[in-house]
Amino acid sequence: MTSSSSVILPLFCAVLLLSASWAASDSIEEEFYCRVCSNTDPSLPMSEAFIIQNNSAFTSILESTAQNLRCLEQSRHKSKLIFKPLDEFQVQVAVICARKLGIQVRVCTEGHDYEGLSYTTETKSPFQAGATIGEVYSWIAQKSRTHGFPAGLCTNVGIGGYIMGAYRTLIRKYGLGADNVVDARIVDSSSRILNRESMSSDLFWAIRGGGGGSFGTPLVWKLRLVPVPSIVTVFTVQRTLEQGATKFLYRWQQAADHLDEDLFIRVLLQLTNSTDDQKGRRTIETAYEALFLGRADGDRLLKVMKKDFEKGPIPEQAVEGIWKGLLKEDSPLMIRSPHGGMMSRISESETPYPHRNGTKFMIQWLTSWESGDDEESMKEHIGQVCLLQLYKFMTPYVRMSPRAAFVDYRDLDLGVNTIDGGTSFPEASSRGTKYFKNKWKRLVLVNTKVDPDNFLRHEQSIPIVDPLST
Structure with a gap:
């Protein structure tokens, strides 16, 4: 191979x-x-x-x-x-x-939709799934010890979810899963089976990162496998507030997107119990999870980690504000994953994914609670989630005009389509530009052409109105 x-x-x-x-x-x-x-x-x-x-x-x-x-x-x-x-x-x-x-x-080929749009509808009914990430990894491992595919860590998630735009540990070396698709077969809304040769170049562009549930039903993805060492190095470093987590995080964010592209280090921020004399007191733990494409022996890894630092986007006083916000939640989780490397070299026009050169990190905000029978109490909890306040607190430190969002971390609070799919282009654009920036208009034009009846739709599917007529 x-x-x-x-x-x-x-x-x-x-x-x-x-x-x-x-x-x-x-x-x-x-x-x-x-x-x-x-x-x-x-x-x-x-x-x-x-x-x-x-x-x-x-x-x-x-x-x-x-x-x-x-x-x-x-x-x-x-x-x-x-x-x-x-x-x-x-x-x-x-x-x-x-x-x-x-x-x-x-269409359910993902399992990665945080709003469950493959499972529910305002009009209601059924679905299915395809090959999972775990199955893909297992197949590759059986064929070769020196090849991989830049997908994710959740092995029960469908490969389609990642190809539609998601990312993970090989992102800095090889880009997104969508960047490594060489062909596809889909059934369009008119029931035609199309491949890369028979579909338009615009449609092939759109299905590689334009979000699931629009454009067509995927049947087959032909993926480019990437070379990886037969032995890699993984490690985790943990720091609590008492162990200097603030300065540690500040230094990490200055360097993470500028390190050698063979090294990926993400950080998870979550609550834990303090180990000091004040038993039962809560604190924040930062866990730095790393993958290095090579052996740990020798001096290359040490050289890679001694790169010069550049100023990060979040000052130390703002990091202190993040700690305060997380401590107000019952079970928060914040994940920051670096870009840079190959992600900075791939043109923004290559796929619908817009967060390329100039994007330092991807930030994911999560919280969870025990689900009870009382739906009203659940809604009350959602309305009081402190992470929403922390999300607002972060506004000065993230990309704006508009504030960017990630389509694979779908958020219905950004806006939804009408039940009949008749949402206007300006209404849908309030969220669409957050997900896709200046790619939004092109996606709308593509979907209008390939699915003029808006047959394939959901709460945040690509609308079919022509932006040139608005």
């Missing part, structure tokens, strides 16, 4: 959601089942491809990769039918039948 090796990954998948007009019908599942079966090979085990709500496995499959249990609340309508296509032709048939029956289609 050479350094330019590639792999083809099948991702047969479809999420089928009932429209409002069908929500009260008990026969929609049967009607869909009959239509799909009548148009497919009778020798296929079709009974295994359909999972309805009264099936004992329905709930466990629906919830198996949900990252945010808020999407499973009773008030948020969920899928009524899960359809797991057995081949590419069935994906085509599913799209055709869904159109005729007025069923909305949602």
